[in-house]
């Protein structure tokens with residue numbers, strides 16, 4: 353699913369190649385994209401809005417001044433709510449309108465009102481393509497940042513031969529994939545992050561928890577996504593909104609967190625930020641315990657699985673880099689050093705979480721990076737800046753490890 357979650361606005365203008373656009377819609381959807389169509393008046397001479405709507409699974413848009421259309425999704429939202437606009441086929445006329453900044457129908461208005469990347473697949477008669485005016489418009493569009501795929505050489509509808517045939521749907525799909533491919537130092541990498549506290553049930557309504565807010569882990573997941581990674585965030589209960597562009601799995605307990613982490617493997621980098629409860633109640637009650645009747649003399653606890661150590665000690669399929677966190681209230685560096693060895697991680701990010709540090713639940717953090725090559729202390733930073741720097745560092749580490 354190379355285009356999973358991507359939203360494409362497909363503008364279809366009037367040419368015989370419009371019939372291939374129906375196949376293009378299908379190919380894009382097969383790869384996980386959602387496709388919304390705009391048909392120009394010319395396009396509707398070749399294919400119907402109903403055909404485009406049936407194949408795309410969404411209403412096709414045709415009219416700038418249609419009250420219903422504008423109420424449903426206005427032209428400004430059409431120009432904004434997508435990752436990419438594809439114009440296929442792009443006729444000589446629509447290219448001229450785009451180059452000249454015209455806005456006299458829905459398609460040209462959306463193309464003028466957008467700041468999204470645009471890919472055009474020209475299709476026209478060979479002489480129209482070779483005409484100085486079209487070549488001038490093409491140069492203008494390229495200078496404006498519009499990307500172009502094709503046209504190909506081939507037999508034309510009018511029994512002529514030469515450049516002007518629209519690229520095949522799969523060629524257009526390849527151009528879309530390359531335009532939307534993630535970019536950045538972690539492009540193509542899977543980064544797995546745990547975050548937040550865990551809740552260990554005592555009974556169906558009571559639990560043992562800790563003060564972790566999840567802010568640092570969420571910030572790391574966001575920074576990894578911004579660096580182009582494919583990110584899975586396994587999060588315990590937090591009050592934070594789901595980060596955009598990240599696959600999130602919500603869990604409650606340590607054992608659920610471990611199961612979700614194992615399911616999300618393999619990963620290139622594992623970052624274990626979660627404040628996992630060290631112990632759980634040995635046998636949680638299945639019914640709510642009654643205040644007077646069930647008062648426990650003691651709550652026997654048993655140790656939870658150590659998620660970081662489990663993953664870091666994997667014989668097969670271990671992430672290339674495993675990062676742990678050490679939240680300490682005293683002797684931060686000594687404890688972190690010991691943890692680096694015991695847990696088998698490549699890096700420990702240690703911080704002071706004593707009450708006076710304000711780290712737990714706060715927005716900033718002073719961290720020490722502890723690895724076998726030494727210790728580095730960063731100044732007091734916003735948690736999002738800690739995340740950004742950490743991801744930058746991990747990007748460099750993985751690049752040097754695998755070069």
Ligand code: C5P
Nearest residue numbers: 624625626628656657658659660676677
């Ligand atoms: O041993 P301690 O809890 O201080 O270790 C902290 C590090 O280990 C963190 O990276 C935390 O996410 C991870 N951890 C874990 N599973 C546990 C306990 C800690 O992954 N059960």
